[in-house]
Amino acid sequence: MAHKWGMAVDLDLCTGCGACVTACHAENNIPTVGPEQAARGRAMHWLRVERYWEGDFPDVRLKFRPVMCQQCDAAPCEPVCPTYASHHTAEGLNAQVYNRCIGTRYCANACPYNVRFFDFFNPQWPKPLHLQLNPDVSVREVGVMEKCTFCVQRINAASIDAKAEKRELKDGDIKPACVQSCSARAMAFGDLNDPESEVSRLSRSPRGGTLLEDLGTLPKVTYLERQTQV
Amino acid sequence: MSAVYALYADPESAQRAVNGLQAAGLSHAEIVVMSGEPFEEQPFAQQDKATWLWYIACAGGLIGMIFSTWLTRMTELAWPLQTGNMPIVAWWPNLIVIFELTMLGAILATVITLFITAKLPRRTPAFYDPEVTNGKILVGVENPSAASVPALERALMAGGAAELKRR
Amino acid sequence: MSAASSNKLTADLLRPLLETSWRFYALVVFLAGIVLMGLGTWAYQMFNGFGVTGINNPIFWAFYITNFVFWIGISHAGTLISAILRLVNAGWRRPVTRCAEVITAFALMIGALFPIIHLGRPWLFFWLMPYPSSRLIWPNFRSPLVWDFFAITTYLTGSVLFLVLPMIPDFALVRDHTTGLRGRIYGALALGWQGTPKQWHRLESAMSIMAIAIIPVAVSVHTIVSFDFSMAPVPMWHSTMFGPYFVAGAIFSGIAGLIIAMAALRKFLHIEAYLHPVHFQNLGKLLLMMSLLWGYFVFAERLTIWYGNGSAEIAVLRVTQKGSFAPLYWTMVVVNFVIPVSILSIRKLRTITGCVIASCGVLVGMWLERFLIVVPSLGHKYLPYSWGVYRPRPVEIMITISTFAAMALLYVLFSKFVPIISIWEMKVGEQETHETALQRTSRVLGELHP
Numbered sequence: 001m002a003h004k005w006g007m008a009v010d011l012d013l014c015t016g017c018g019a020c021v022t023a024c025h026a027e028n029n030i031p032t033v034g035p036e037q038a039a040r041g042r043a044m045h046w047l048r049v050e051r052y053w054e055g056d057f058p059d060v061r062l063k064f065r066p067v068m069c070q071q072c073d074a075a076p077c078e079p080v081c082p083t084y085a086s087h088h089t090a091e092g093l094n095a096q097v098y099n100r101c102i103g104t105r106y107c108a109n110a111c112p113y114n115v116r117f118f119d120f121f122n123p124q125w126p127k128p129l130h131l132q133l134n135p136d137v138s139v140r141e142v143g144v145m146e147k148c149t150f151c152v153q154r155i156n157a158a159s160i161d162a163k164a165e166k167r168e169l170k171d172g173d174i175k176p177a178c179v180q181s182c183s184a185r186a187m188a189f190g191d192l193n194d195p196e197s198e199v200s201r202l203s204r205s206p207r208g209g210t211l212l213e214d215l216g217t218l219p220k221v222t223y224l225e226r227q228t229q230v
Numbered sequence: 231m232s233a234v235y236a237l238y239a240d241p242e243s244a245q246r247a248v249n250g251l252q253a254a255g256l257s258h259a260e261i262v263v264m265s266g267e268p269f270e271e272q273p274f275a276q277q278d279k280a281t282w283l284w285y286i287a288c289a290g291g292l293i294g295m296i297f298s299t300w301l302t303r304m305t306e307l308a309w310p311l312q313t314g315n316m317p318i319v320a321w322w323p324n325l326i327v328i329f330e331l332t333m334l335g336a337i338l339a340t341v342i343t344l345f346i347t348a349k350l351p352r353r354t355p356a357f358y359d360p361e362v363t364n365g366k367i368l369v370g371v372e373n374p375s376a377a378s379v380p381a382l383e384r385a386l387m388a389g390g391a392a393e394l395k396r397r
Numbered sequence: 398m399s400a401a402s403s404n405k406l407t408a409d410l411l412r413p414l415l416e417t418s419w420r421f422y423a424l425v426v427f428l429a430g431i432v433l434m435g436l437g438t439w440a441y442q443m444f445n446g447f448g449v450t451g452i453n454n455p456i457f458w459a460f461y462i463t464n465f466v467f468w469i470g471i472s473h474a475g476t477l478i479s480a481i482l483r484l485v486n487a488g489w490r491r492p493v494t495r496c497a498e499v500i501t502a503f504a505l506m507i508g509a510l511f512p513i514i515h516l517g518r519p520w521l522f523f524w525l526m527p528y529p530s531s532r533l534i535w536p537n538f539r540s541p542l543v544w545d546f547f548a549i550t551t552y553l554t555g556s557v558l559f560l561v562l563p564m565i566p567d568f569a570l571v572r573d574h575t576t577g578l579r580g581r582i583y584g585a586l587a588l589g590w591q592g593t594p595k596q597w598h599r600l601e602s603a604m605s606i607m608a609i610a611i612i613p614v615a616v617s618v619h620t621i622v623s624f625d626f627s628m629a630p631v632p633m634w635h636s637t638m639f640g641p642y643f644v645a646g647a648i649f650s651g652i653a654g655l656i657i658a659m660a661a662l663r664k665f666l667h668i669e670a671y672l673h674p675v676h677f678q679n680l681g682k683l684l685l686m687m688s689l690l691w692g693y694f695v696f697a698e699r700l701t702i703w704y705g706n707g708s709a710e711i712a713v714l715r716v717t718q719k720g721s722f723a724p725l726y727w728t729m730v731v732v733n734f735v736i737p738v739s740i741l742s743i744r745k746l747r748t749i750t751g752c753v754i755a756s757c758g759v760l761v762g763m764w765l766e767r768f769l770i771v772v773p774s775l776g777h778k779y780l781p782y783s784w785g786v787y788r789p790r791p792v793e794i795m796i797t798i799s800t801f802a803a804m805a806l807l808y809v810l811f812s813k814f815v816p817i818i819s820i821w822e823m824k825v826g827e828q829e830t831h832e833t834a835l836q837r838t839s840r841v842l843g844e845l846h847p
Binding site: 265279311360364365 | 404527537547550551554601602606611824
């Protein structure tokens with residue numbers, strides 16, 4: 001049976017440290033845009049950690065929520081792309097094909113999670129920072145859209161290794177950069193079509209829910225948090 | 231000479247001239263009328279009115295519809311890429327493209343037919359007089375036989391012509 | 398009609414082509430300068446990257462899409478006047494019909510540029526066209542932007558043909574009144590037109606068919622432009638009403654543009670004898686009707702949203718009516734509804750000047766309306782953490798201004814080379830009344846001074 005990649009994030013474990021954000025930048029050659037562009041709202045964090053304050057002083061609580069591309073099964077960003085740069089793969093991922101993208105930015109408008117980012121300028125890596133670039137991931141030029149891919153390069157690498165070794169992929173073989181770097185082990189990645197995988201179990205948890213569920217996008221990231229009586 | 235014609239200041243005189251020419255034995259197809267504006271009420275303007283243009287426009291639209299239906303469905307099936315929750319052959323969106331290309335087919339069929347039936351553009355210099363666009367109506371005969379010219383000239387002058395000319 | 402009045406008609410309407418003053422050259426140089434600055438700005442944007450605009454995350458569409466919708470909207474002027482009035486046989490359309498169709502053709506061309514200007518990689522815009530590509534690039538027919546491509550192509554083709562076909566007899570007329578190189582160019586453009594009854598019949602049949610065909614195309618074009626918004630799950634975009642709302646708004650702004658163009662032509666080309674106050678009065682009545690219709694749509698949409706109390710939509714509603722966009726919103730309401738309705742419903746105020754004032758207000762208001770549809774919604778989507786603010790930058794402002802200059806320039810050049818009032822259609826109109834010129838003049842003068 002084909003894989004269906006999904007993730008689970010445990011908000012009760014997340015400390016908001018931001019290691020996942022940094023790892024994502026490193027793994028995926030995401031440029032830092034600089035303070036001026038960031039102030040203009042152009043920071044490109046494929047994975048962002050949202051911070052919420054709840055309650056009044058002195059009973060203040062802090063909540064963190066890491067948000068990345070939800071790889072929706074009914075993604076609103078896909079039908080609106082005029083060149084099929086945004087489409088759904090057989091393994092359930094929302095593919096972003098940089099070479100097809102002409103930069104209409106319709107997908108970013110259609111995305112209710114605001115997880116799509118546009119290259120406003122050609123990214124710069126002044127030497128010797130160019131040495132940190134990951135050779136498995138392309139560097140995007142100005143004018144294209146980009147977003148979290150669930151580290152598709154790692155998925156592909158593991159799939160190729162498994163095929164070469166003539167074995168099936170096991171749960172835990174693939175760890176996207178964010179999952180790998182989370183110090184609180186709050187994130188999990190795996191095959192939702194495998195009922196025994198950690199992600200499948202977590203997605204069935206009574207603490208689990210999805211973001212903006214009522215919009216009908218069928219996101220594949222489950223957020224787990226303690227449910228309180230309303 | 232290649233033509234004999236006269237210019238008239240108003241449609242009624244032009245009609246009299248056409249009647250005179252018909253009385254002299256000429257058929258509709260042999261009488262040439264030209265004007266700077268269309269005159270719908272006069273009988274001389276009623277010739278050549280029947281047109282297949284409406285049917286051709288509909289046919290053009292039908293061709294556009296068939297082509298666009300085939301194009302959308304065939305290409306969506308040839309490169310099946312899953313987008314959103316939509317089917318590979320998505321009929322609601324396809325209908326929009328089909329509608330637009332249908333209308334484009336009708337429009338293009340109309341214009342092409344117009345050009346062909348009105349014989350535009352003309353390369354060879356046509357029999358014409360610039361006075362036509364000064365409000366005069368031209369009635370005449372192209373390539374008349376030498377013997378019939380005096381009779382034609384009488385018929386043309388009987389209508390109260392402003393000027394008689396030969397070319 | 399008598400030969401004398403026919404000759405006067407021809408002479409008056411040919412005068413702009415045959416006589417040129419220094420003012421024409423000055424105007425062309427001025428407008429062309431602004432257009433060149435706009436093109437240079439666009440080149441600067443392409444060279445330096447799209448980041449020179451004010452676009453950010455989450456407001457990925459702003460000025461350029463506003464302009465796109467605005468100009469496509471203006472283009473509905475021609476369809477209404479030429480096609481609809483032709484079909485209902487309204488005689489008063491005759492002097493106005495070519496002015497309107499010219500607006501349509503040029504507004505469409507300018508509007509169609511904006512989807513290219515707003516692309517991140519505009520040199521690849523041709524990927525929207527379905528052509529056999531060895532790279533297997535093919536457009537996605539499910540995308541409203543691809544629908545835009547087909548709709549605008551069809552409408553542009555239809556409008557340009559609808560404009561150019563009745564120009565052929567007029568080119569023949571100009572050919573006969575000019576000599577030398579000019580005469581030969583117009584002769585080539587006239588395509589050898591003679592004016593036989595057969596040619597007239599075919600032309601008029603073709604025009605009738607095109608008038609019938611172009612109306613559903615025009616409706617579909619702006620509906621499809623509205624689908625760019627209503628197909629996305631964005632608060633206050635995902636509305637079932639956008640199709641009719643946008644079409645009504647388009648016709649509204651189109652009539653306003655037409656009134657302004659006609660007033661300018663009347664003054665600068667001295668064709669007061671052909672564009673009478675009654676034409677402006679009639680168009681003013683249409684503008685009034687469209688203003689009321691626009692107000693009805695806005696009210697219906699906002700009432701539904703306010704009553705429904707969905708939290709995301711209410712956030713957008715509040716920011717437009719009470720928040721940071723409130724000054725723009727209430728300006729829009731005043732210039733789109735309050736002022737036009739006040740001026741145009743009072744007969745004494747429905748003069749040429751009154752109509753022009755109302756129309757200028759409507760153009761401003763309709764531009765603001767497009768802006769207020771695009772930007773507040775994008776700035777306030779479903780996740781408040783990602784809300785954003787937009788400020789236009791000089792690049793966008795310059796390109797916007799230069800498109801207005803481009804429209805004016807194209808219009809000025811057109812009226813120099815082609816009779817802006819369709820001469821043969823005017824002659825037919827005079828025929829149809831079966832009155833002498835004297836009787837008609839008395840009648841019209843009677844209308845002017847009741």
